[in-house]
Amino acid sequence: MKLANPLITKLSLLQAVSKTMSPLMVPVLLVLAATAATADNSMSVMPGCQQSCGGVDIPYPFGTGTGCFRKGFEVACINNNNGSAGEILVLATTDQTIRVLQLSVSPVPEARVLLPVAWQCFNTTGDVTGSYSGDVDFNREGVYRISNTQNELFVLGCNTYAYTNGVRVHNSRFRYKYFTGCITVTNDATDPRDGACAGLGCCHVDIPPGITDTSMSMPGWSHANQDFCPCDYAFIVEKGNYTFKVSDLLSTHIPNNQTMPLHVDWTMPLRLDWAIRDNGSTAAVSCAQAPNKTDHEYACRSSRSECVDSTNGPGYFCNCTKGYEGNPYIVGGCTNINECLHPESYPCPSGSKCIDTDGGYKCQCKFGRRGKQCGPLIPTTALALLATFVAVILGSVAIVLLQTRNNRKTFNKNGGKILEAKGIKTYTKRELKNITDRYSKRLGEGHYGIVYEGKIMDGSEAKKVAVKCSTAKRVVHRWKKLIRPHVPQQGLEEDGSFINEIKFQFSVTHKNMVQLLGCCLETDIPILVFEFVSNGSLDDALHSDMNPCTLSLLERLDIAIGSAEAIAYMHSLDIDNQKHVHGDIKPSNILLDDSLSPKVSDFGSSRLLSVDNYYVRAVAGDTGYMDPLYIKTQHFTLECDVYSFGVVLLELITRKRARYEDDGNKLLPLEFVRCFKDEGSGRTMYDEKIYSSGVDAQSQRNTLCLDGIGMLAVRCLKEDKRERPTMADVVKELTEVKVIALSQAS
Incomplete structure (x- = not known):
């Protein structure tokens, strides 16, 4: 077995002792160890007595020879008999060879x-x-x-x-x-x-x-x-x-x-x-029982020593008092510690100097300073407070002026003057903070950013609104790229595309479109204020785990017809020789009001796209609803919106997401078209809540309607865009399906 080195140093012993003591004692122990490493060991032994043996110091009350030790503390220095040269220190109070590796008198007697x-x-x-x-x-x-x-x-x-x-x-x-x-x-x-x-x-x-x-x-x-x-x-x-x-x-x-x-x-x-466990007799003693300090039997001989009761058995031991170090068992053995040599353990405040004293030290303030912390003689607190106050006021004014200037600059860049001249409502950032109660109630979050609930006054009545804010810097860059891809050095006002989109949003009104009420142009990405739609989205109604879908077939038909009417209406508009596409048709962008009437949202809010030469580029919609033809050609046309709506129709009749299964590895359009080709219909994929294979009249009516919607969806998904119906055709065919459903129901 490998033993530890028997010749450990004073420093290692004190570090080991410090593990069992209060953390407050550790700095003191390290100072004592550093001092002991260089101190003259003759101060720890009786005059004329051996100071060490085999590398082990022999501090009094330990000692070798007559008059060099206290009773019970005799040690002996003998030749090493294990075959190696040199001497070893052993206990002399036994007839066995008990080797001594270390002797300590303070602060722990060991x-x-x-x-x-x-x-x-x-x-x-x-x-x-x-x-x-x-x-x-x-x-x-x-x-x-x-x-x-x-x-x-x-x-x-x-x-x-x-x-x-x-x-x-x-x-x-x-x-x-x-x-x-x-x-x-x-x-x-x-x-x-x-x-x-x-x-x-x-x-x-x-x-x-x-x-x-x-x-x-x-x-x-x-x-x-x-x-x-x-x-x-x-x-x-x-x-x-x-x-x-x-x-x-x-x-x-x-x-x-x-x-x-x-x-x-x-x-x-x-x-x-x-410990000292005798009083010149065999009786163990405590500090209270120890003889008078003038008695030669009293072990604590230094005038700067103190008595400490033993915690392991009866008796007492001695330590140097605070501010002193050395051997308390010898007259004059405890000497003053120069604390100023160890500022890490005995600190003084900044602006002072350390002066060593007998048993301690003091911190003397330098010229021009006073107090416990040696602060400046002339009070500067009031001056500092005044300077801070003035700096805060000036800084606040500067910040407000700078913000106002930047806000106005951004407002003009976004075409604010032109839009205000057109009668379009604009809000300041401060007004939007009040409208949203400092953006305290979040309604949802999407690619564009976060939607907050707010309130505006409509006459004497408070009216709820939805405030859409962009939060990601990447959206800023994408916004600028989309609305002005060919004029990177121009502002929005110069480019004109954003202004046209805002004008378009305010100029169109349809019962199935979310109405844009105003905008804030003081941010890089304008904040848009829309009418509030209270009943969530179609995505929530179809797929929410918290609220299982309860939509009937007729309700789903009404939602499909209303949404298709809104998109067809937008496709039919021709403002300033421009037609508009939506670009991101999906259930989460179809909102429902209290009566389940659909409200198509994100007309130009998540992306502002104007159609020139029949197509646009740089559309970043949801890939589950994206036309494969656009992915291939990067040309987004009106027919691409038709494809996306076809996927929405499939979600309405199957209640499956565009990507479904746990790992999202199945695409609803591909699976439904494959099923339609193989089986002649999509009946194996219809939502069981609105489809039954029964032979009763109600089941037959529902099946007929679902087949009609399914066939229409398959046509919307045609690979050749020329074979796809227009949104006006979609509205017409869905209306015919509803007429058939109502007539058969009656």
């Missing part, structure tokens, strides 16, 4: 030593062939206790338990106040794992305070036929120093005639707490 491991070995029949209890008589004078905070107990074995004792008592059922130990069982050599110590070949427990005995009891159970695990071990070791290895437990290299374990000379480092 001795780090090496103690042997207890063991017990067996033959294949389970008989004990040899044992050692680990008993070490290291505490004859009673000054030591095994540290319960820095050590833990380990037991290694395959079918055993081990324990040690703590605090001997008299007139009791047991000889000791408590016992501590653990159980480890292993019936298979493959059970133990390196680093795992939870009962399979290895166990460990914390130990209670007050333990003075390292002797281990290992009663165990039968070890017969357990030759893979010939020995049990038990030991106390400092925390973090030992990690279980299977090779320490399972050994197949012990000869049959060997009775001693491979680790017979195994030792482990552990930490001993020590």
Whole structure:
């Protein structure tokens, strides 16, 4: 087993101690360690006494030779007998060789030593062939206790338990106040794992305070036929120093005639707490019971020392008082700390200098400064506040002026003057904040941006509106590209396309189109104000998980007819020698009012497209509804809107999305056309809520109507756009289907 280096430095010891102390003590400990690394060790020992041995300092009350140690603290410097040259420090209060690795007097009194491991070995029949209890008589004078905070107990074995004792008592059922130990069982050599110590070949427990005995009891159970695990071990070791290895437990290299374990000379480092536990007699004492400071038996000899009660057993130990460091057990051993050399631990405020004092330090303000924080002598708070106030006012005015200037510039670029001259209602950004109550209620979100609910006054009555705002910078660039693709250096006012679109929006009125009420032109992408449609979209009505579709066949026909009428109306308009396409026909852009009347939306809001030479480019609609011919040619025509509406018709009669299945790998237009060609109709795909294969009159009527709508949709989806009906034809044929449905119903 690999042991830790026995010659650890003062700094490593103090860092280890600091882990168990308050975080506030850590900076102090590091300062003490840094000082101790360079300090003269002669200040820690009695005059004429040996200062170190084998690299280990020997601070008083420890010492070698007469007059160099306090009773119970004698150590000895001997030649190393393990084959290597040099000397080692050992405890002199025992007839065994107990090696000392480290001695500490302050701030925590500790001795780090090496103690042997207890063991017990067996033959294949389970008989004990040899044992050692680990008993070490290291505490004859009673000054030591095994540290319960820095050590833990380990037991290694395959079918055993081990324990040690703590605090001997008299007139009791047991000889000791408590016992501590653990159980480890292993019936298979493959059970133990390196680093795992939870009962399979290895166990460990914390130990209670007050333990003075390292002797281990290992009663165990039968070890017969357990030759893979010939020995049990038990030991106390400092925390973090030992990690279980299977090779320490399972050994197949012990000869049959060997009775001693491979680790017979195994030792482990552990930490001993020590304290002054006598008053010139055998009675342990506390600080309250300690003799007068003038008594030579009192251990705290430095005038700058203080008494601290031991927390591990009775007795006391000494520390230097605050502001001092060194050995409190020697007259003059505690010396002043120069805090000014360590500003990281003893800081002074900015504008001051550090002055060391006896047992402390002070921070003296520099010229022109005063107070605890050494602030300026002449108060500058009022001046700073005034300057800040003026800066805020001027900044606010500048921001308002700049915003007003930029808003006006954007307004003019977007053709605001021209549109106002045409009588089109415009709003400022401030007005829209009031209309939307600072954009507090969101209605929805799409490619264009976010839609908010607002209220405007219509006479004396408040009227709900929908306010559409673009939020993404990418939309700004796409907007500019779409509305002025060939004049990148021109403003919207110069280009004229945006102005024409806004004029178009205000000039057209149709009961099945969402009406544009006004716009804000002070943003790069104008904010549009539309009439409020209260009942959601057709997409919600068909596909919402929260509100299952309840639309009847006749209601779906009315929605289809109203939507088709709005699109046909837009296609029929010829304003300034221009026709208009929608470009993004889909159920989410068909809104429903309280009576389920359709309102086609996004006429120029998500994209503003004017048709010149019968087609336009750069349409970015939903690909599930996009005409494959446009994708191929990049020419968007009136017939492309017809294709998109054909997909909407299919959604109405099948209640399937344009892309359906969980992974969206099925396209509704392709699947329906394939079904129509293979089966002569789309009946296997109709929505079961409006279709039944029954032979009753109602089922027959519904089937006839659905077949009519399905055939119309298939014609709208024709690959050759010349074979597609116009939107006016679509309105006519849907109206005929409704007439048939109503006449048969009557």
